[in-house]
Amino acid sequence: MKPYPQLDNNALKNEFELVKSQYSTYADLHLSLDLTRGKPSSEQVNLSNSIMNCASDDGFIIDRIDVRNYGVLGGLPSIRALFADVLGVDASQIFIGGNASLQLMYDVISKAYTHGLLHSVQPWSKEKTIKFLCPCPGYDRHFNLSLSFGMELIPIDLTPEGPSIEQIEKHMSDPSVKGIWCVPKFSNPDGITYSKRTCEALASLQPAAPDFTIIWDNAYCIHSIYKDEPLPNMLSICQDYGCPDRVYMFMSTSKITYAGSGLALFATSENNLEYYKRLAAYQTIGYSKINEYMHLRFLKDKANLLAHMQKHAEILRPKFDAVLTALDKNISPLNIATWRRPNGGYFVSFYAMPHTASRIVELCRLVGLKLTPAGATYPYSNDPLDSNIRIAPSYPTLKEVEQAMDVLCICVRYAALEKMLESV
């Protein structure tokens, strides 16, 4: 196959007829395929089924605390110690709460609005405008959470080392810029891991807002598939750079044990934590210690947890292989798209020929393949190039992934040819 840009008009037309006829065969198959969400497969959740058995009635006492009764805001000491070990922080910097890190992030933002953060002059609800920096492509739920509070979102380009510091710095003089959303490791969807230089630059920023906050959503902290990519410890970097209260580092076990029934947590400075816990004490006596107990018994320690993650990687790897192989084989020779090769995380970030992503998603939908809406990875769903498509191969079976990629590749070619012929 020749690269499309080298084809003349006639050759493009012939290729388009060929692709259209291939596409039409899919319509007859009544497919029901889905590459939309970063959701673990049944095989993956099966890995954790013994979490239900390890919680037998053997006393229920952890750290001299009966886990079946009230109390202990912020997590049992033992489970805080386990995740402190995973994140390379101190157990005194960990807050464990709820079943989803998104909820904890929401809570921090919500408290910023109702009460203010530690260094806020006033609650954010009293400010006329709140702006947040959004490295993109990024996670749609972050952007939508911000929008639900009426924030103004500022897109920041994501480079292979992390968000563009140059672009960020331009906004530092604006006191209404209150923070930045970061997925610093195996980022959603690009699979990028922030470099040390980027982390240090983020800690070096001189924001006008005294309560400028980095929401460090470390969702994929131990979720390598091919190769680990070490991430600097942002909490200690912030400490070293004299802004110890600038970052909240989030993670959860949703993609470690059970999705949506895991443990969520954040690590932050002792001062932030003390402030947060003072507010949270009005909200709850404590989060489920039974869930902490089950996780502690099942995960045991960091080494065991990392071994468990290898089993996830083994299940995910063939699916990521299938995505990359299909793209390499079917799209690479055509010079019409690019994509990233992630070492971990849950996505392959695909960049179609500009101004064709929406059309590709639509073409796929018509033959039974659901994709994340084009643009979803950008603030206001506005991908200026209409190019990025987030491919999430974790949930379907390997066979379904292969089939879905066949469909996707044909649709990518279809939309490219359509666009090229349109502009002839």
Place this chain on the structure above:
Amino acid sequence: MKPYPQLDNNALKNEFELVKSQYSTYADLHLSLDLTRGKPSSEQVNLSNSIMNCASDDGFIIDRIDVRNYGVLGGLPSIRALFADVLGVDASQIFIGGNASLQLMYDVISKAYTHGLLHSVQPWSKEKTIKFLCPCPGYDRHFNLSLSFGMELIPIDLTPEGPSIEQIEKHMSDPSVKGIWCVPKFSNPDGITYSKRTCEALASLQPAAPDFTIIWDNAYCIHSIYKDEPLPNMLSICQDYGCPDRVYMFMSTSKITYAGSGLALFATSENNLEYYKRLAAYQTIGYSKINEYMHLRFLKDKANLLAHMQKHAEILRPKFDAVLTALDKNISPLNIATWRRPNGGYFVSFYAMPHTASRIVELCRLVGLKLTPAGATYPYSNDPLDSNIRIAPSYPTLKEVEQAMDVLCICVRYAALEKMLESV
């Protein structure tokens, strides 16, 4: 024993010497007793230990949903149906989320501040003043939650039928009065259950605030000890009275299964629920379905749940008997205090001679008996008569309750005599 009010000065002095000498014997015992919180005992949480075993790997499919994976905001249909049955509402009116109803109440109030409730003109954070009605004595955590948002609290007397409607009506013309805290059944601490007349009067109110909201904390909805007291269905009353969106009815299984690791939920109108879920969708993909699954398998249905509650009652009854017996025997003849005889709930509400409650709590503390701080059951911790003491006998053993009541009774007499002699 003669009633103290009938004793002359000399007799009072003699009695005081006697009581003081009895009191001093407790100091030597180095007691460590605690009647502070409404916390289930180990024996009670033991009742639910099989909740851990019923969650074996038998497929994990409920309502065709894999409970181990993401999704289903608001609760599995089957578990919503179970609690709809318990509360006498429709499953479509139920939202299940988190491990503590206090958290859900906080969330509703917090969303009122950040986004407004369904009928709010604007978010409460934009209002100059927010006031909340507080029937008292009441639950300290309600009052403190309100205070943490900067609300102004308005005390409302609690009558044996519920809060004084006459007092409430005086505030209805004030648009900054946004709601009322209610514990409508076996109220904390008085053990009062609201009458039908009170419920209807609450639904008949004509508040100036269009978003006036009844926070109906039905914490003890099936928690009878001696005898059930039927509570009218406030949601349907509000519907009948043309204010269907006025009430959120909360409950949790914290005092049914495991304290702090139960299921929390609320029932409200479909319109309220739709509004709330639209906001909550930014906050979380869903709450722990594993916890819902475990509860569904364990609780099974309403009949089984009510039978389970009888086991709690059997454990609690001797402790409540001990409290009431001690008061009847040691305090009743003296005419210096009154108390309520609850049919359920977690407390005995004790009214000491005016202006002696703080002193009693202090005297108890000095000999090793912890009581809830005097005044805690009132907004701003201000019991105008300094009389109410909340006795929580659930957590200690029966022997400890008996011992604690001996101490308490002596301290009640001590403080009364001290006060009477002071005014001689």
